Amino acid sequence: MTATLALKVEGLTKQFRGTTALDSVYLEIQPGEIVALIGPSGCGKSTFLRCLTWLEQPDDGFIEVAGQPFGRERIGAVVRRQSGREIDRIRPRIGLVFQQLNLWPHLTALENIVRPQIVVLKRPREEATRRARDLLARLGLADRAERYPHSLSGGQKQRVAIARALAMDPALMLFDEPTSALDPELVGEVLAVLRQLAEAGTTMLVVTHEIGFAANVADRIAFMDHGRIVEEGPARQLIDAPRDPRLKGFLDLVLSHRDGPAPPLA
Amino acid sequence: MRFDPWMLLDYWELLLQGTWLTIRITVMALVLGYLLGIGVALLGMARSRTLRAIAGTYVEVLRNIPFIIILFLVYYGLPFSGVRMPALFAGTLALSLFVSAYYSEIVRAAILALPRGQFESARAIGMSPAQAMWNVVAPQVLRTIIPPSTNMTLTMMKESAVLSSITVPELTYQGLVIQGNTFAPFEVFAAITLIYWMIAIVIAETSRRLEARVGLAQRQSVTRNPIADRYLSLERRPAR
Numbered sequence: 001m002t003a004t005l006a007l008k009v010e011g012l013t014k015q016f017r018g019t020t021a022l023d024s025v026y027l028e029i030q031p032g033e034i035v036a037l038i039g040p041s042g043c044g045k046s047t048f049l050r051c052l053t054w055l056e057q058p059d060d061g062f063i064e065v066a067g068q069p070f071g072r073e074r075i076g077a078v079v080r081r082q083s084g085r086e087i088d089r090i091r092p093r094i095g096l097v098f099q100q101l102n103l104w105p106h107l108t109a110l111e112n113i114v115r116p117q118i119v120v121l122k123r124p125r126e127e128a129t130r131r132a133r134d135l136l137a138r139l140g141l142a143d144r145a146e147r148y149p150h151s152l153s154g155g156q157k158q159r160v161a162i163a164r165a166l167a168m169d170p171a172l173m174l175f176d177e178p179t180s181a182l183d184p185e186l187v188g189e190v191l192a193v194l195r196q197l198a199e200a201g202t203t204m205l206v207v208t209h210e211i212g213f214a215a216n217v218a219d220r221i222a223f224m225d226h227g228r229i230v231e232e233g234p235a236r237q238l239i240d241a242p243r244d245p246r247l248k249g250f251l252d253l254v255l256s257h258r259d260g261p262a263p264p265l266a
Numbered sequence: 267m268r269f270d271p272w273m274l275l276d277y278w279e280l281l282l283q284g285t286w287l288t289i290r291i292t293v294m295a296l297v298l299g300y301l302l303g304i305g306v307a308l309l310g311m312a313r314s315r316t317l318r319a320i321a322g323t324y325v326e327v328l329r330n331i332p333f334i335i336i337l338f339l340v341y342y343g344l345p346f347s348g349v350r351m352p353a354l355f356a357g358t359l360a361l362s363l364f365v366s367a368y369y370s371e372i373v374r375a376a377i378l379a380l381p382r383g384q385f386e387s388a389r390a391i392g393m394s395p396a397q398a399m400w401n402v403v404a405p406q407v408l409r410t411i412i413p414p415s416t417n418m419t420l421t422m423m424k425e426s427a428v429l430s431s432i433t434v435p436e437l438t439y440q441g442l443v444i445q446g447n448t449f450a451p452f453e454v455f456a457a458i459t460l461i462y463w464m465i466a467i468v469i470a471e472t473s474r475r476l477e478a479r480v481g482l483a484q485r486q487s488v489t490r491n492p493i494a495d496r497y498l499s500l501e502r503r504p505a506r
């Protein structure tokens with residue numbers, strides 16, 4: 001018996017009034033693996049993450065999280081759509097860190113992390129607080145627990161958002177362009193946090209246009225274009241020897257901008 | 267003819283009763299109207315087009331007819347469908363319906379002004395729609411809805427004078443009674459003006475304190491510009 005996959009996506013498809021945002025996407029992620037998802041702007045990366053969390057309902061396809069069907073399940077030849085309640089129960093297994101973070105501004109950093117544990121996982125407040133403080137300490141924010149989001153720096157907010165998702169004990173973390181909303185000098189800080197998570201064995205799917213991060217931290221890279229994953233493979237191999245002409249063009253564009261202004265991607 | 271406000275002292279009991287009833291009606295209509303208003307606001311954001319149409323029609327109809335007609339429809343109309351009710355009950359219900367249409371628009375606008383990512387991040391982490399509303403949306407909306415709701419409550423309180431036309435013995439009705447006994451309309455309505463004005467001051471002051479309290483808890487948090495948030499977020503896309 002093989003180890004249960006952290007994520008298994010089969011034939012995921014999503015259309016918005018005629019435009020196909022996701023065109024039969026297949027992807028498998030092993031526990032502990034880090035996959036970088038790259039691709040030009042508008043190719044469907046954000047839509048993919050939103051479908052994986054069922055914020056957007058995919059038109060077709062199947063998702064399995066840690067061996068558990070999510071959203072739709074097959075019973076023999078019949079496909080059954082899960083109820084809202086079933087979906088809500090599985091959702092904490094997938095931690096999503098939004099591009100805009102979406103911290104809750106009326107709650108302190110600590111309470112942002114504590115509240116969902118209490119409401120969703122029914123943890124007692126003491127246990128939830130202990131878990132939250134532990135995560136804040138690990139992410140170097142022990143002294144920021146009582147602050148409100150507005151008084152935190154961009155990088156600190158990001159770490160609170162990461163802690164909020166991690167506190168739910170997800171099988172998989174999703175990041176949507178974690179560096180794009182930050183000032184350039186903070187990019188290094190966030191990449192260091194992601195590297196730290198990677199060393200702790202967190203399974204991650206990271207949408208990014210930091211080719212350096214993809215090459216050095218990710219185990220695998222998946223390249224998406226027009227809603228399809230057109231090439232995927234070990235990170236270095238994909239960057240050093242791209243096969244698909246579209247990936248070649250994309251890498252040329254990104255790498256030529258590396259030391260210049262930000263690439264016109266996000 | 268002399269201006270003689272002191273004779274009103276003989277009628278202080280009626281004035282007090284009327285004042286007290288006006289206050290009670292206002293509070294009842296505030297509570298009932300807000301419950302209805304929240305319900306209609308949520309209905310107006312439902313996924314089902316039919317439910318949204320029902321909420322839209324409710325608001326449109328109630329906002330576009332004079333309050334006195336709403337009152338007559340409830341008081342004289344409902345008995346046709348077999349419901350008989352005392353004037354006070356009918357009057358308070360009519361006032362609640364009237365004000366609920368405006369409250370629902372206030373609530374709806376406040377919720378829509380909140381960046382959608384707030385609700386979505388609560389849902390994505392596993393909260394049900396109700397849990398997301400209660401833990402994330404409601405506390406942030408509370409502050410925005412207080413000032414416009416206060417204005418509407420003041421309007422509604424003043425509108426309650428119309429209930430005198432179906433013999434609800436509130437402040438204006440008692441004024442008419444006293445006037446009938448004393449034949450001194452100016453003194454009577456000058457006194458009534460003063461009382462309405464004092465009730466309005468109490469409402470405004472209560473709201474100011476409430477706002478300060480909610481604001482204190484949230485002062486730190488509300489530094490975002492909702493319009494900027496709304497248009498700069500790449501994750502949001504226009505609804506529909």
Ligand SMILES: Nc1ncnc2c1ncn2[C@@H]1O[C@H](COP(=O)(O)OP(=O)(O)O)[C@@H](O)[C@H]1O
Nearest residue numbers: 016019021040041042043044045046047048503
């Ligand atoms: N809610 C939506 N309504 C209509 N079109 C959408 C919506 N969300 C995404 N799209 C379209 O789907 C495509 C993929 O978008 P997105 O997933 O945001 O791309 P990326 O994150 O890779 O830049 C784009 O063409 C976009 O315009």
Ligand SMILES: [Mg+2]
Nearest residue numbers: 045046047500
């Ligand atoms: Mg995107």
